[in-house]
Amino acid sequence: MPVLDVRAFNRVRPAFGGAVLLALAVVAGTAPPDQAAPAYRCSRSVQTIDDAGYSGPWPDDWEMTVRVCAARSGPTLRTYAEARWDGPAYQALDDPTILDGARLRVQIRQRDGAVVASQDSSGIESRMEDSNGQGGHNGTFRTPTLSHRAAPGAHADAVLLLDWHGDGRGYSSYQYGSSPVV
Incomplete structure (x- = not known):
């Protein structure tokens, strides 16, 4: 899993920064679901x-x-x-x-x-x-x-x-x- 570099987000205002970091962490940790193999x-x-x-x-x-x-x-x-x-x-x-x-x-x-x-x-x-x-x-x-x-x-x-x-x-x-x- 790729490491998320959050240094650029340290300059974001505190009231908004936490939500951005949380959203980015959720998106970065989410992979598209694997397509199930067809049932033969x-x-x-x-x-x-x-x-x-x-x-x-x-x-x-x-x-x-x-x-x-x-x-x-x-x-x-x-x-x-x-x-x-x-x-x-x-x-x-x-x-x-x-x-x-x-x-x-x-x-x-x-x-x-x-x-x-x-x-x-x-x-x-x-x-x-x-x-x-x-x-x-x-x-x-x-x-x-x-x-x-x-x-x-x-x-x-x-x-x-x-x-x-x-x-x-x-x-x-x-x-x-x-x-x-x-």
Whole structure:
């Protein structure tokens, strides 16, 4: 907190000086109130996704849980998505050939379903290809927060886009449920 230098006020008449010093002390000690963080409301959905690039005898399903959260601050809707997965155990550790690409897209939709803003996050690919010391692929990824003006009744949703290595089909999309309306 800054120190208030009152030397200049020593010349103020005593009848008025005390009130000025008190007022300055109150103003100097008062900071603007912190704006409260918006209260996020979230929904969660789960899908079991097959690794389309693998057709061997071992289990290859990924259980993907995506939580979509949204909050309103005046006319602005803020949203993010967080993915958690329980993937299979592959022989190779930290295998960069599981996916050719992966993105987690978060979208803001108006009440009528029209997308007014979207943001893709590609950092999920390397996280999904990382493993623990036994080859298990479990982890989490959170998108940056997307902010956009949206009318009342708007909500957010997420789409997981995966391009499995070796399947030749390009990106497959997996739609995840929407946040509560905010």
